[in-house]
Amino acid sequence: MTLPLNALAAIGRTPLVELRRIAPASGARLVLKLESSNPTGSMKDRMAESVIRGALSSGRLVAGGRVVEYTGGSTGTSLAFVCAAMGFPITIVTSDAFSLEKRNHMRALGASVEELASDGGRTTKELIQRMIARATELSRQPGTFFCDQFNNPDASTGYASLAEELWAQTDGKVDAFVQ
Known part of the structure; x- marks a missing residue:
């Protein structure tokens, strides 16, 4: 068995499965792209890799730099995974209003997680504004x-590979796409 040398190689190239019991045999052919096959179980792994690679190529992120983001879940987990694979420390600004499982997953992937207190576990406009302000402050x-x-x-560039894969996997036979 040949294993990839880099964990990032596991992002994308997710399988398709046909949903044969959803539509009649004489009807449309429905396929589902299993984005849960990405390393963190989310299509956001694609986006996270694109954001970090874009920052590197533009010089906004350099060797020895730190990454900061505010998020409530999947994006933070995906960014923590990509940063761990690429050797960048990351600080995630989040809140107790979001899933403990997600926050723990980010930590398990090596992220430093700053949790802002919510108003009784509720996600409010004010909470999001405080998260943005804190991430902005850290980014200085x-x-x-x-x-x-x-x-x-x-x-959004990170999702282009999703369309390219779907097109290739169906030999260009795509009539409609729903995300």
């Missing part, structure tokens, strides 16, 4: 790259 430290997933064009 020299050598720190703020992912800023919702305003980073590299985030």
Whole structure:
């Protein structure tokens, strides 16, 4: 058995399964792309790798630098995985309003996790604003790259490989795509 030399090689190239019991045999052919086969179980692994690689290629992140992001879950886990594989420390700003499992998963992958207190476990506009403010504050430290997933064009670029894979796996026979 040949194993990949880098954990990042496990991102993408996820399998397709046909959903034969959903549509009649004479109807449409439905396939499901198993993005849960990515290392953290999320398609966000694609986005996280793209954001970090984009920051490296543009010089916004350099060797010895630190990564910062605010998130409630899957993005943080994916970024923690990618940063661990690439050797970058990462600080995730999150809150007790989000899943303990996700926060623990981020920690298990080596992330430093800063938890902001919520108002009784509720996700509010004010909480998100505080998370953004804290991540922004941390990003002012020299050598720190703020992912800023919702305003980073590299985030959507990461999903291009998903479409390319789907096209190749179906020999270009795609009539519709639902995410």
